[in-house]
Amino acid sequence: MWSLFSCPTCLSTVVGFVTFICCIGYWHFTRTFNHWSKRGVVHEPPKIFFGNIKDRILLRKSFHEFQKETYWKFKGVKVAGFYEGRRPTLIILDPDLLKLVLVRDSDHFVDRPVLQFRDSPYIHNMILNLKGARWKAIRAQMTPAFSSGKLKAMEPLIRICAKQLQEFIDRTVIGVNDGVIEMKDMFGRFTMDVIASCAFGVQCDSLQDPNAEFIQQMSRFGDLSIIRRLTVFMVLILAPKMSRFLPISFFNMDSINYLAGAVKSAKQFRLENTSNRRNDFLQLMLDAELNAEENAEKLKSENSDVVLMTEDIVIAQSILFLIAGFETSSTLLTFASYELALNIDVQNKVRNEINEVLEKHDGQVNYQALNEMVYLEMVLNEALRKHPPVARIDRVCTKTYTVPQTNITLNPGDSVSVPVIGFHYDPDYYPEPDKFDPERFASDLKHERSPYVFLPFGAGPRNCIGLRFALLSTKAAMAHLLKGYQILPCEKTQVPYLFSKSSMLLKPVDGIWLKIEKL
Numbered sequence: 001m002w003s004l005f006s007c008p009t010c011l012s013t014v015v016g017f018v019t020f021i022c023c024i025g026y027w028h029f030t031r032t033f034n035h036w037s038k039r040g041v042v043h044e045p046p047k048i049f050f051g052n053i054k055d056r057i058l059l060r061k062s063f064h065e066f067q068k069e070t071y072w073k074f075k076g077v078k079v080a081g082f083y084e085g086r087r088p089t090l091i092i093l094d095p096d097l098l099k100l101v102l103v104r105d106s107d108h109f110v111d112r113p114v115l116q117f118r119d120s121p122y123i124h125n126m127i128l129n130l131k132g133a134r135w136k137a138i139r140a141q142m143t144p145a146f147s148s149g150k151l152k153a154m155e156p157l158i159r160i161c162a163k164q165l166q167e168f169i170d171r172t173v174i175g176v177n178d179g180v181i182e183m184k185d186m187f188g189r190f191t192m193d194v195i196a197s198c199a200f201g202v203q204c205d206s207l208q209d210p211n212a213e214f215i216q217q218m219s220r221f222g223d224l225s226i227i228r229r230l231t232v233f234m235v236l237i238l239a240p241k242m243s244r245f246l247p248i249s250f251f252n253m254d255s256i257n258y259l260a261g262a263v264k265s266a267k268q269f270r271l272e273n274t275s276n277r278r279n280d281f282l283q284l285m286l287d288a289e290l291n292a293e294e295n296a297e298k299l300k301s302e303n304s305d306v307v308l309m310t311e312d313i314v315i316a317q318s319i320l321f322l323i324a325g326f327e328t329s330s331t332l333l334t335f336a337s338y339e340l341a342l343n344i345d346v347q348n349k350v351r352n353e354i355n356e357v358l359e360k361h362d363g364q365v366n367y368q369a370l371n372e373m374v375y376l377e378m379v380l381n382e383a384l385r386k387h388p389p390v391a392r393i394d395r396v397c398t399k400t401y402t403v404p405q406t407n408i409t410l411n412p413g414d415s416v417s418v419p420v421i422g423f424h425y426d427p428d429y430y431p432e433p434d435k436f437d438p439e440r441f442a443s444d445l446k447h448e449r450s451p452y453v454f455l456p457f458g459a460g461p462r463n464c465i466g467l468r469f470a471l472l473s474t475k476a477a478m479a480h481l482l483k484g485y486q487i488l489p490c491e492k493t494q495v496p497y498l499f500s501k502s503s504m505l506l507k508p509v510d511g512i513w514l515k516i517e518k519l
């Protein structure tokens with residue numbers, strides 16, 4: 001019987017071929033590994049396939065813990081080099097330099113590094129993922145949706161949801177299970193109702209009906225099978241350029257399609273009922289779609305870039321608002337409640353402020369009253385400092401840039417990253433960083449620090465477009481909650497809590513369980 005070992009020529013050909021492939025593979029996966037040493041940038045030696053992110057790829061550490069550790073590894077230098085797989089990334093650790101990259105020289109860093117799979121036009125068209133002139137044109141058309149006037153007009157819609165939150169607590173929490181509830185689930189329902197109502201007038205009733213399809217779909221949004229998750233990871237690390245040929249996605253496409261269907265029905269309803277005009281985000285987008293040609297002429301005459309608003313673009317932004325606002329805002333509410341339960345003195349102080357302000361406003365939690373709740377905003381900011389839903393922000397260099405005060409030159413395509421959570425826990429900026437102390441955000445203390453060491457919403461022209469909407473809706477929820485209830489720790493409250501290692505966002509493994517008592 002023939003065997004490879006009985007034919008020395010065949011054997012040496014096979015061995016030679018395998019060796020050749022291994023050498024090519026080794027060269028491919030390590031050829032970028034001298035990137036930082038050549039430029040004299042401080043960095044850790046990378047490992048083949050993993051670069052410097054082995055602990056993340058093997059899910060040994062959560063994303064947040066990993067970013068914090070990365071910051072501490074390089075603390076003391078202004079910039080450091082890092083490898084994600086074989087991709088070099090420059091980490092920025094100096095607030096003054098951050099101001100230059102994110103704000104002053106932001107025209108050199110317009111884009112985010114995004115993997116574009118061959119998945120859905122809705123995902124490609126989200127402003128989160130858009131690049132260059134296209135991003136700028138769409139962002140400019142969306143910005144008016146978040147003006148003070150628009151926010152003021154939305155506040156009554158938020159108030160309805162906040163009242164439903166109170167009813168939900170009375171009906172399903174107080175007197176049931178001794179008042180114990182998982183906060184993320186409850187606030188997820190509130191946030192979903194708020195965004196769906198304010199953004200496109202959809203009543204998704206997730207507080208009224210625990211099994212409402214909307215919330216079920218949203219909770220499945222990030223569900224990916226292990227195989228799919230691994231594939232995405234491998235493509236990211238080994239061959240990111242292949243992504244555009246692969247029909248896979250970071251997201252659950254059933255949920256995306258369901259949400260697209262909901263926006264289309266809302267749009268259809270608006271077109272058929274023109275007398276029922278709502279002053280919300282969807283209307284603004286629809287007006288831009290209907291007046292696309294006219295807007296294009298105007299933009300051309302102003303020498304601005306022209307991107308026509310199409311149905312796909314409108315739907316993409318609507319879905320993005322749900323996704324971007326849902327996890328982040330409900331996480332903020334969850335951790336603000338967690339800290340208030342563990343710091344009863346702070347809880348009492350913020351409740352006193354709420355009661356004092358409401359007395360001046362006939363007990364009404366309205367737009368003006370919320371603006372006057374200064375300490376409540378300090379509490380939310382301190383919760384965002386300790387528990388930032390997004391632990392890191394990223395940019396891609398789009399025009400050659402020499403990093404000031406260094407001889408490092410970044411070329412188009414090079415990545416830059418900011419370990420947000422590292423700044424938030426640096427005792428040089430926040431003494432006793434593990435302590436929950438809203439006074440850090442009192443105006444005098446706040447002004448003693450660089451604004452670039454507090455980045456829960458990012459910074460510069462590519463920062464979070466929903467920042468003011470997020471603060472308004474979370475303040476409304478907190479004001480309604482704290483005026484009528486006390487939040488307390490219970491047996492199921494974990495201190496400290498364990499981070500989920502599989503999520504990129506801040507997620508406690510077993511949720512955040514607290515007890516709510518009526519006052």
Ligand code: HEM
Binds near residue numbers: 320332469
């Ligand atoms: C507590 C709540 C929130 C947090 C912590 C948060 C955080 C962030 C962060 C860190 C970024 C990236 C910023 C950067 O790269 O500099 C971002 C981008 C974004 N956020 Fe938020 N966000 C929140 C709520 C919202 C809400 C409620 C909406 C929409 C209604 C929203 C919509 C967006 C969008 C569209 C972007 C992409 C902006 C662009 O690329 O131009 N976010 N957010």
